[in-house]
Amino acid sequence: MELTFNHCLLKIVGVFAYNEKKHNSQFPHAGYISMRTLELDPQAYAKMTPKERDESIDKTISNYKNIYYSEFRDFMFTGKDRLDVDGFRKEKISTFQRDKQLSAAFQYEQFNREIQTLEKVKFSFKSERQEIYLFPDGIGIFALTLSPLNNKVVDLSQLINRARSFETEVLENDCTIQFHQWISREVLVDIPLVGENLESDEYSGSKFKVYTVIDMPEPSADCPYERDHLLYEIGTSSPIGCVAGFGFAKPSEAYYQELLQNKLSAFHNYEGLGLLDSFTIIGTNNYRPLNTNPKDFAHHNWNRVYFGIYMYNLFVRYSLFKFNAQFLSDPVKYRDKFQRFLNNYDFRHISFNFLPNMIFDCMRRALGVNEEIEVFEKRLSNLASTIQEDQEKRQAFLLTLISIISALDATESILVSVDDVRTRMNWSELLFYPTFIILLLTAATFVLRYLFPQHAKKVARYIRRKTKRPEKK
Numbered sequence: 469m470e471l472t473f474n475h476c477l478l479k480i481v482g483v484f485a486y487n488e489k490k491h492n493s494q495f496p497h498a499g500y501i502s503m504r505t506l507e508l509d510p511q512a513y514a515k516m517t518p519k520e521r522d523e524s525i526d527k528t529i530s531n532y533k534n535i536y537y538s539e540f541r542d543f544m545f546t547g548k549d550r551l552d553v554d555g556f557r558k559e560k561i562s563t564f565q566r567d568k569q570l571s572a573a574f575q576y577e578q579f580n581r582e583i584q585t586l587e588k589v590k591f592s593f594k595s596e597r598q599e600i601y602l603f604p605d606g607i608g609i610f611a612l613t614l615s616p617l618n619n620k621v622v623d624l625s626q627l628i629n630r631a632r633s634f635e636t637e638v639l640e641n642d643c644t645i646q647f648h649q650w651i652s653r654e655v656l657v658d659i660p661l662v663g664e665n666l667e668s669d670e671y672s673g674s675k676f677k678v679y680t681v682i683d684m685p686e687p688s689a690d691c692p693y694e695r696d697h698l699l700y701e702i703g704t705s706s707p708i709g710c711v712a713g714f715g716f717a718k719p720s721e722a723y724y725q726e727l728l729q730n731k732l733s734a735f736h737n738y739e740g741l742g743l744l745d746s747f748t749i750i751g752t753n754n755y756r757p758l759n760t761n762p763k764d765f766a767h768h769n770w771n772r773v774y775f776g777i778y779m780y781n782l783f784v785r786y787s788l789f790k791f792n793a794q795f796l797s798d799p800v801k802y803r804d805k806f807q808r809f810l811n812n813y814d815f816r817h818i819s820f821n822f823l824p825n826m827i828f829d830c831m832r833r834a835l836g837v838n839e840e841i842e843v844f845e846k847r848l849s850n851l852a853s854t855i856q857e858d859q860e861k862r863q864a865f866l867l868t869l870i871s872i873i874s875a876l877d878a879t880e881s882i883l884v885s886v887d888d889v890r891t892r893m894n895w896s897e898l899l900f901y902p903t904f905i906i907l908l909l910t911a912a913t914f915v916l917r918y919l920f921p922q923h924a925k926k927v928a929r930y931i932r933r934k935t936k937r938p939e940k941k
Contacts, residue, residue, distance in 0.1 A: 469622040469690045471708065474683045475755050477610045477770055478624070480631050481652070481677040481778075484659050485788045486525070486608040492562060494657045495600055500564035503599065505529060505545070509758050509769050510567075529690040540818040544776045555819055559604035570595040570654055574630045574647075575639040590639060592617055593627055598655050603783045606667070607790065610655055611679075621698070622708045624682075629705045630687070632676050632745065634662060634724050661774040678705070679747040681770045687927040694751055699731065699741040700724060703748040710916060732830045734823055742834030747778055774827055784813055788840040814841065818888075 486492075506528040508516075516524070532541045542548040547560055552857075576633040580587045589912070597613035614631060615623050630636045630647075637644035648661040662669050680702060687693050697711040700719070704727070710717040711724065732740030738751020749755070756766040787809060795802050819825050832838065890900040917924040 471691055471693055472619045473621055473624065474619070474685060475757055476616055476619075476624060476683070477679075477755060477757075477767070478614045478628065479679040479775065480614060481611050481679060481846065482648075482661060483668050483773070483782070484608045484610065484656055484661055485606050485666065485670045486602060486659060491657065492602065493610075495863065496563045498566070498657050499568055500566045500598075500600060502565065503563035503565045506512040506555060507758065507772055512761075519654050526830075534804040535821055535824065536819050537815070540780070540815055544780055547771075557590070558734065559886050561604070562602040564600040564602075566598045568598060570598070571641045572650065575637050575644055591626060591630060596699045600656075601779050601783075603787075605787065605790070607786050608659075609779055609782055610785070610865055611779075612651065612655055612870065625702060625705065625743060628678055628680065628702065632678050632705055634676070642877065658803070658816070667793075672786075673743050673745075678748075678838065679775060680746070682751075683752060685751055695739055696731070698729060698746055698750050699739060700727060702750065703727070703741045703743050703746045707748070730828060730830060739747055740827075740830065742830040744834060744836065747831055747834065774824075777824065777828050778831055780818075781828070781835055781837065784832075784837055785811070785835040785840065788844060790836070791844055792840075792847075796843075797803060806844060806848065807884055810841070 482493070505525045513521070527545055532545050535541075536545070536611065543561065552776075571592070571594045573590050575588060577586045578589045579585070594615050594617070595612055596615055599611040599613070601609045601611070603609065614627060616627055634646065634648040636647040638647055638650045652658055652660050660666060661672065682698075682702070684693070684695075685691065686696075694712070696709075699709050700711055701876055706719075707713075707715070707717050711719060727743065728741070730742045732742065732749075734750075738749055738754035740747065740749040755765060755770055758767045758771075766914070791802055791806050791809070815828075817825050818828050886904065890897070895903075
């Protein structure tokens with residue numbers, strides 16, 4: 469019996485660079501609205517009175533207040549203005565959503581074992597929700613919610629495999645365009661994702677991120693499966709069944725165990741896996757789609773709250789990529805920006821409760837945020853050492869210059885003193901000054917050899933080579 473799932477939430481996520489003055493107004497013109505604090509079924513939302521809507525929103529904000537630390541919740545969920553320690557108003561994010569029906573089809577070549585040749589395959593997909601997150605410093609992140617056309621796990625895996633690649637071809641009439649071009653046109657008001665001299669292309673990578681929450685039936689004799697195997701196969705976009713199989717895609721035990729080290733496991737009914745390009749949740753009775761029950765938060769939690777945590781970690785990760793890409797252009801400038809960035813956004817905990825912190829840590833480890841911060845801090849440390857050395861060299865040069873000027877001022881008095889010594893000794897100028905110069909050079913030689921022994925040895929070797937007579941044949 470073919471493996472199927474009950475419900476699924478699938479989001480394709482990518483980064484883009486935006487201009488605040490230009491693009492903030494373009495998204496509303498393309499049908500986007502500000503993201504609602506509480507997500508409800510459109511029919512249920514339409515039946516609510518304004519008072520009921522306000523009460524639901526207030527209740528949601530109160531829930532955020534009771535669970536999440538103030539800085540994190542105000543930045544990601546409530547949009548409340550905050551002042552930093554210096555009295556400057558912290559930057560906020562703009563969030564948009566659009567429930568537009570988008571339909572298209574991927575086209576790719578696949579080997580047909582029956583006819584032993586490659587054939588073109590058409591794989592349809594659709595999207596019912598598009599989301600935009602405009603973070604500070606020109607970093608935008610989009611989320612494209614894809615709806616599988618059936619509940620077969622193998623088809624879901626194929627959809628993820630194709631949708632995560634920039635270069636997958638999307639069929640349009642008799643021609644094709646690449647998936648990143650399709651997203652730019654249909655989702656991002658023609659903001660490009662790939663191109664020369666494009667800032668985001670320097671740190672976006674070549675794959676989209678994938679956020680997946682899957683509700684599966686319990687394993688049975690007719691439809692057995694291992695949850696950990698599925699976590700690996702969905703998270704890495706590998707063929708379903710490859711972990712237990714014998715094909716070329718079967719992972720080694722060491723590699724499989726290494727990836728499973730970042731597994732999220734808090735409750736019996738679901739588990740998760742955080743990887744660099746994906747975050748996957750698989751369980752039973754852990755997720756339900758949006759419905760008319762306003763008290764059912766299963767969809768809201770995974771689609772808005774925990775996904776918001778994922779967006780925040782991606783923002784931090786992409787910001788670190790951006791710092792590394794721009795650092796050499798103006799090291800001092802980006803050193804100061806980096807320190808300010810850490811002060812504002814480098815959270816180690818975001819919640820009073822354990823589960824949001826577990827999810828936050830799992831995502832942060834998967835994206836390598838701590839390692840990226842450490843690498844950049846080492847670059848800053850090397851920069852600080854270089855700046856200090858340059859300052860010391862400039863100070864030494866300045867002191868030398870001052871010493872020379874002082875010596876020039878004292879030259880006349882020194883010459884008078886030397887001539888007084890000659891007069892007392894009753895020596896003629898012809899005898900005294902050559903003798904004085906020889907003694908002065910001898911003393912200077914000993915002093916220089918003492919201060920610069922390595923240089924003195926090099927000079928001595930050079931003199932020996934030049935003065936050595938060639939041997940007679």
